[in-house]
Amino acid sequence: MALVKLDVFGVRNIQSASITLSPQINLITGANASGKSSLLEAIFILGRARSFRTTHIKQVIAFDQPQLIVSAQNRFNNGSISHIGIQIDNKNCEIRIDQESKHKADLAYALPIQLIHPKSYRLIDGAPQLRREFLDWGIFNQSPRFLTDWRKFNKALQQRNALLKTRQTSQIPAWDKELLEYGPLLNQSRICYLELLQAVFVEIAAYFLDETDIQLRFNSGWDDSKDYSQILQTELDKDLRFGFTHSGPHRADLQLLLNNKPAKDYLSRGQQKLLVLALLLAQVKLLNLTTQNACCILIDDLSAELDTLNRLKLLKYLSLLDCQVLLTATELNGFGDLSSLPQYKVFHVEHGRVSEL
């Protein structure tokens, strides 16, 4: 899968851009504030129906425009082409795939996007929610059914928490039943996914960090030596006191260990970046191995991410990965040595105008 022709209207300082991308490596250059990240943001919106820079999507719409539109031709491995598009204004978000109106999940499934940017290392030391989202995105792309389980669990959780807050205990068992049905399913999906991811991750981390004693340690969000139903029962008083459910997949977390020590406490910032890079690329590689849906990788501000040697290693790795990649840097030499790249296109962005070099 690769985006072929991309059209962007009204995304931040990009009034209008129309480009034809390489199915492999695309290098995007331009001065600070020229609009490089905005171009990646447009593609991210096309895949995820949200921005990676703000939770307020309205901020992304160009100041003098009523709406933003991003659309593309998406070519699948078998050569067939699908047309995907998203239009967002102050009130609505409209998604179309091959002329049909669709939901956000359809878009996410049609165009899996992996983003690597200067804040990605927060995956190691940021809030657990970031790691749960990371995990769940990978599982969703392998098994769309996961989303249904996830939604049912979260609906039950919200209802239960609302009852806990208003102390309406009589209705709690009905929602516990739902939590007990979907909670263990989510947990099992996460455990299975991590088992697959671990092997690929260790291989990529060894390439970037020369370390092999790397582990992903999963915490399911409750004491899993006990039954989840038992936990919900024994913690009910505490849950009522605080007005929320203390244990469950909504509290799951993931820890990265290097030589049996938490990576966030012992690794340098540069090493943490490499580890996160390995983790995100492992997810892409696993997706390539297990589904037809190849991923589009967006790497924002490459030179802020890696030193020269690691940039070279990354480009080499990306050129062998069967994926479309878009990378940004202020200068072409910011990408490092390009001689090992078999096929790539270069684009230049200036005051929101994008041109192919």
Ligand SMILES: Nc1ncnc2c1ncn2[C@@H]1O[C@H](COP(=O)(O)OP(=O)(O)OP(=O)(O)O)[C@@H](O)[C@H]1O
């Ligand atoms: N809603 C908006 N409408 C118009 N312009 C905007 C909007 N939001 C931000 N901008 C401007 O768009 C410009 C491009 O920002 P962007 O972050 O894409 O640049 P960049 O090329 O990635 O820069 P850098 O290399 O500094 O990260 C900035 O000048 C920013 O102020």
